[in-house]
Amino acid sequence: MTEHPQPNTIIEDDCLDVMPAWPDACVDHCIADPPFGISSGSGRRGKKGLGWAFSSHVTMQETWDRFSHDDFFQFNVRWLSEVCRVVKPNGNILVFGTFHNIYQLGFILQSVLNRRILNSIVWFKPNAQPNITARTLTESTEQIIWAVNDTPERAKKWTFNYWDAKELAGGRQMRNLWEFGVTPKSERGNGKHPSQKPLALVERLVLVASKPDELLLDPFGGTGTLAVAARKHGRRWLLIESESGYVEVARRRLERESAEP
Numbered sequence: 001m002t003e004h005p006q007p008n009t010i011i012e013d014d015c016l017d018v019m020p021a022w023p024d025a026c027v028d029h030c031i032a033d034p035p036f037g038i039s040s041g042s043g044r045r046g047k048k049g050l051g052w053a054f055s056s057h058v059t060m061q062e063t064w065d066r067f068s069h070d071d072f073f074q075f076n077v078r079w080l081s082e083v084c085r086v087v088k089p090n091g092n093i094l095v096f097g098t099f100h101n102i103y104q105l106g107f108i109l110q111s112v113l114n115r116r117i118l119n120s121i122v123w124f125k126p127n128a129q130p131n132i133t134a135r136t137l138t139e140s141t142e143q144i145i146w147a148v149n150d151t152p153e154r155a156k157k158w159t160f161n162y163w164d165a166k167e168l169a170g171g172r173q174m175r176n177l178w179e180f181g182v183t184p185k186s187e188r189g190n191g192k193h194p195s196q197k198p199l200a201l202v203e204r205l206v207l208v209a210s211k212p213d214e215l216l217l218d219p220f221g222g223t224g225t226l227a228v229a230a231r232k233h234g235r236r237w238l239l240i241e242s243e244s245g246y247v248e249v250a251r252r253r254l255e256r257e258s259a260e261p
């Protein structure tokens with residue numbers, strides 16, 4: 001039996017176990033920031049110290065980010081397929097990624113699931129950490145794929161708050177290059193997470209790609225950035241996060257921010 005998920009809750013579990021129990025088309029949009037698949041495994045993926053050099057001088061060795069090559073592809077197919085099933089037709093699907101996973105995610109959305117891609121947003125980080133290896137360029141961008149939950153032929157009437165976007169862009173049409181610094185210390189006070197997203201960036205996604213009161217899903221909730229942004233702008237939210245430590249961080253963050261004047 002399928003049951004509708006309860007809005008404004010954090011579900012502590014694996015999203016691959018949770019979403020299959022939900023009915024079709026039960027959320028309006030999805031904003032997802034999935035694992036990068038750079039923490040371990042074999043070959044270059046396993047090289048210590050390189051994977052996370054674009055973000056900070058620590059090695060990304062999170063257990064939630066460890067996959068073998070084939071497992072990673074299957075994992076991405078499975079969660080994106082479920083997202084396409086639970087998001088309403090023509091709902092927005094926004095997916096973060098770095099060069100490690102974004103091409104695979106784009107391939108799955110476009111060629112495996114046959115979804116219409118609207119834009120690729122490039123997040124430029126002017127204060128990205130230097131590359132300590134001095135062997136490649138300094139990574140200072142991430143991407144966000146903006147897809148519509150229908151085929152390229154059928155996709156229509158997706159949500160794009162054009163005028164809000166224009167206002168946010170200072171009266172000019174909003175471009176797909178977005179400049180935001182890396183997550184500031186002031187947003188990290190509730191507990192550590194290696195890939196917490198800046199609140200202002202997620203707020204912009206919420207404001208541009210959803211309407212008030214709509215239900216936004218984040219299947220990889222982390223520290224709850226989407227929940228904070230959604231609540232701030234009158235949207236409902238739904239997070240899934242498998243690590244209990246991060247669930248606690250997200251709960252603490254939501255509680256503290258509602259207590260603030």
Ligand SMILES: C[S@@+](CC[C@H](N)C(=O)[O-])C[C@H]1O[C@@H](n2cnc3c(N)ncnc32)[C@H](O)[C@@H]1O
Nearest residue numbers: 014015033064196197220222223225241242243
């Ligand atoms: C890239 S981080 C998301 C960070 C988040 N956007 C934020 O601003 O805090 C990915 C998160 O997904 C969680 N995760 C990984 N695999 C998962 C799964 N199968 N189901 C649910 N959560 C998962 C990890 O624990 C991690 O917190």
